[in-house]
Amino acid sequence: MKFDAPATQNPIDQLKVVGKSTDRIDGPLKTTGRAPYAYERHDVAANQAYGFVVGAAIAKGTIRSFDLVDARAAPGVLSIITTLDYEPLPLGGQNTANLFGGAKIQHYHQAIALVVAETFEQARAAASLIQVDYAREDGKFDLEREAARAKPVPDEDETNEAGDFAASYARSEVKLDQRYSTPDESHAMMEPHATIAAWEGEKLTVWTSNQMIAWGKRDLARALSLKPEQVRLDSPYVGGGFGGKLFLRADVVLAALGARTVGRAVKVALTRPLMINNTTHRPATLQHIRIGANRDGRILAISHESISGNLPDGEPETAVQQTRLFYAGESREVSMKLAQLDLPEGNAMRAPGEAPGLMALEIAMDEMAEKLGLDPVEFRILNDTQVDPMKPERPFSARHFVECLRTGAERFGWQKRKATPGSVREGRWLIGMGVAGGFRNNQLTRSAARVRLSRDGKITVETDMTDIGTGTYTIIAQTAAEMMGVDLDDVIVKLGDSDFPASAGSGGQWGAANSTAGVYAACIKMRHQVATRLGLNNADVIFSEGEVRSGDRALPLRNAAHDGELVAEDGIDYADDFADRAQQSTFAGHFVKVAVDAFTGETRIRRMLAVCDAGRILNPKSARSQVIGAMTMGAGAALMEELVVDKRFGFFVNHDLAGYEVPVHADIPHQDVIFLDTTDPWSTPMKAKGVGELGICGVGAAIANAIYNATGVRLRDYPMTLDKHL
């Protein structure tokens, strides 16, 4: 189905099932431990052996040789494969660092060997006996030092300049010129990267944990020089990804190579230290923002520069993205620079670009409001825009940012905030409130599904879409139930198998809207088949309560499958220029109250509120869970999360959950989420947009601004640990 004009009235608008707060249909399986995650799939292949991955102990250099004598002789060892046994495996387009093969080491804990043994303990013990002779080279590990040599990376797909920034800035009456920084961060999902691999002749199956099944199939085939049809990925349950499982990682290719070597199924999980240094992370940024405005508070000029680092051929963190679009102003320029670093690969982590970009921009907006003597809510409202400020002929498809701010201010009790910093005190605690805007784009991407109607009237949906803890199973079931006029209980959803039609996958908060739109398309096709089979008029047919009605006729839906199961497959496709005709984004207002210990600088969050404008909310309950999870991640980014770089040896030191701190329940005492009742007909026939990443966008700055309001100390470098108050 081609989607090339804004959606009109359609069966989803009935909202009998869609749009209702609905418990996860996979909840009972998960809460009783019966949802099988990759490493626990004991039943999929017999006689599974265990693989243990060895990571390089240097950050840069080459391997001269391995001494495997002791390791091979260790109990239970079946085989050891090393990186010297292979050429570097060909990489998929979105991977940067080598996954395995060759003597060259690009980063610390790059995979250099796999020990396969009868038990996990035996594999791990043998791995510790491997001796490696390295030729170590000096590397570049310090972003601040390399920043001076960073090279511009113009974003060819985007507009980087509009108007004349220098001239508009020069004649601005009030100016801000400040620098901000964000650290390297880790996804720190609960489930590690894990894979069981088994070969049947030349056919490889991997039971794994991956967000993007179609990419994984393509890239695994490429890595092992197989045809795509020789490869199957299965990933029905994913214990968190946050971008860390978008692309193929070493667990997948090493399980496959190990299984081929020993002629048995092999299972491999990355240990927590390997997750930190072997896989990817959110790159640190150094940001420079200048804003000029007139005394009346109207912005004239905005400039945003971001410097990040990555391995050669790696991508920059696109932290300037939102600055193109978020606020009005006649002139702006955005730019990114990339420094070469020999740290592990930087890549996408939840809301790549906007998450760290807004951590800077939204502090800058708070600083400007103060310089102008304006309330920070009003300053943002004053500079709202309903069109792309760099291409004014292009409107936003739907933008209710002002309503997010007004609703939030009212519900949060913003009028009680004292504009003068440091003026509210409760004993040793300084109390402050902060606000920030949230912004995240909505991306359209093809998504397909197959729908089956069986003789008992049950609907089965099959798509390679993943549920990374987001609630995908449930919103897909809701969509199919609404479209086919059946109860939620009559829908079976099967996900994550590359033998199913290729979906949008889970990434970039595009999963919910696109994958359900693919199910919508398949259901439209199924409805036609049903109407034809039942001899009903397709034009006025209604699917409701297990019946199909047309005029004064009503027939049970299951009658259509009387002579055998009906199957319909289709996908949603977008006209090439569709996304260019209107800018699709999502918006939020974040409000935070903090208490800061006047003596130690310890910051405690007291309350958080997010008001979200993200189109139709398909399931308010699971969407709320997405947003509060993202707000929690934003609190982590603001107050504690930081991969600490060892600048001598080039690795992330705090490579476990003891050292890499994430928020716990005690850090998050109170959260509220309000969804504006909006739809966006430009997004898909579902009129829904992404929301899973919106929740993290802006939170960090709202906390920073609350700390400033509490203390009068302006922090611009994250995380805002207590030492930064000194």
Ligand code: MOS
């Ligand atoms: Mo998201 S960082 O695209 O999983």
